[in-house]
Each structure stands twice: as structure tokens, then as C-alpha cells.
Amino acid sequence: MQISVRRIDKTAIVEVAGDIDLSSSPEVRKILLRELRESRTPRVILNMERVKYIDSSGVASLVEGLKASRDAGSRLLLFGLSPIAREVLQLSRLLKIFEIYENEQQALRA
Amino acid sequence: MVVDREDGIIASGQADLLLKLEFFSNPELLYVVRAAMERLTERMGFSERECRSVTRAVDEALTNIIRHAYGGHLNQLIVVTCYRTSKKATPETGQALEIVLQDQGEPADPAKMRGRSLDEIKPGGLGLHYIRESMDFVEFSNAGGTNQLRLVRCLRPESTAQGS
Numbered sequence: 448m449q450i451s452v453r454r455i456d457k458t459a460i461v462e463v464a465g466d467i468d469l470s471s472s473p474e475v476r477k478i479l480l481r482e483l484r485e486s487r488t489p490r491v492i493l494n495m496e497r498v499k500y501i502d503s504s505g506v507a508s509l510v511e512g513l514k515a516s517r518d519a520g521s522r523l524l525l526f527g528l529s530p531i532a533r534e535v536l537q538l539s540r541l542l543k544i545f546e547i548y549e550n551e552q553q554a555l556r557a
Numbered sequence: 558m559v560v561d562r563e564d565g566i567i568a569s570g571q572a573d574l575l576l577k578l579e580f581f582s583n584p585e586l587l588y589v590v591r592a593a594m595e596r597l598t599e600r601m602g603f604s605e606r607e608c609r610s611v612t613r614a615v616d617e618a619l620t621n622i623i624r625h626a627y628g629g630h631l632n633q634l635i636v637v638t639c640y641r642t643s644k645k646a647t648p649e650t651g652q653a654l655e656i657v658l659q660d661q662g663e664p665a666d667p668a669k670m671r672g673r674s675l676d677e678i679k680p681g682g683l684g685l686h687y688i689r690e691s692m693d694f695v696e697f698s699n700a701g702g703t704n705q706l707r708l709v710r711c712l713r714p715e716s717t718a719q720g721s
Binding site: 469470500504531539 | 584585587588591606609610613616617620623624683684686687690
């Protein structure tokens, strides 16, 4: 898995490519929490267009990020979810908990 | 290989070995097992969605073994064996995929094998829920220091109609 962060004004866009599983989810968690807790970034957008697979540990990292954003009064948004990612969030009854958009433009406008 | 048994789940008592994987408890190997399970379920004729579902169940079960049974140690042995079985519950196709996962780690606490309620939004505890949602039969046992998780997914007529 590869992960990087780019910035547009006060928004951090976290780009993830590959599988988010037991071996890689700690890195996703670390980046999200760094942005939300330490950097206090007002808006963090996670680009999941190139995420081919996400397991329960990956979902747990997203939930932790969501909780951190709520605690900090900031926002965590997702876009580009694959059918696999949608299925997993649906199974966890989390699909409606997250702010989910089709693409980056929509997420930036939200 | 043919295994004879009569346990209420396997009606005809036949199980043909399809695949056996032995590997260490390194999370980086999960990708390899997922790839094998995706191809195997496709080959058996499960639909695309079912292939993802079964692969997810096996991946989550392995994650639990690595994290909980082996406490994150990377060099412990895990064995995954897949059989094509005959199952009474699916007379139309008469086929099911049975996956047996074995490890020699700490036995799981049966009280914690039920998964948590999804009403509360919190990280963790979702793996078991995914496994139970994905499989028709889930059985955990421990004998002689070996933990065994048995997962069965039936091949339904609509699966084969949709193809892979």
C-alpha cells in the first residue's frame, strides 16, 4: 500500500493506493490521526479510488479517524469508494455514518 | 483425497481436496492468500460478490489468528485447507466450499466468538461479523493444542447462473 498527503488551502487530501489490511491499516490510522489530532487540519479527505480491498482493521482505522474528527470539530470525508469498500461499510452499517462523495471535486465543494 | 464423515453438515460424506496452504503468521502474506481464495472461488463458479464475500471471511479469520491466537508473532504456522464438499442444504447444486483454518496459538474464548453489536459506532470487533455474514456455517473447535475454524459456503444455483 502507498499513502501520501497533499494540501489544498486548509484541506488535507490523503491518497491511498492498494489494499488496506492488517499489514497496512496502522499506517492509514497514523496518518489520519496525525492530521486530525496533531495538525488539527479542519478538513481531511480520503481518496479511496485506488483502494482495492479494505478489511475490518482498515474500517476500524476510518472509524477512529471519524471519532477524532468529531472530537476536534473537524471533518473527515471519503470519496471514490469501490464496490468492495462500499460492501464492507454496508456490512458494518457504517455507510451512512461517513460523509461519502463520488469524486474529489464533490468532496471539496461539500 | 476423499474424507468420509457424517456430521450433519456434510450429507454425502465426501470432501475433495482443492487447495492446501501452509504459511507463517505474517500479515504481509494475507494478500497472497486473498489472491488464491479469489481465484479458487471464481473457479468453483461462485458469483463475483460471493467470491469477494468468501475471500473476506477467510482474510478476517486469518487476521484474528495472527492478532489474537499468535499475538502478532510473525513466524507461527497457519494451515488453510479448502475442500469441495457435498451438502444436504443445497440439493440443487449439491456443492459447497469448505475452508478449514488451523493454528497452534492461544485458543479463542467462545464467549468472544459471537461478534459485537453494530449499534455502537466504535473501531474493532467487526471481523467476526463479516465472517458470519459471509458463510453458511461457522464452527470453532480446539483439540490437542490445535485451533480449528471450519467455514462452509454453499454453491447455490444463482451463483452458477451468474458465473464468475
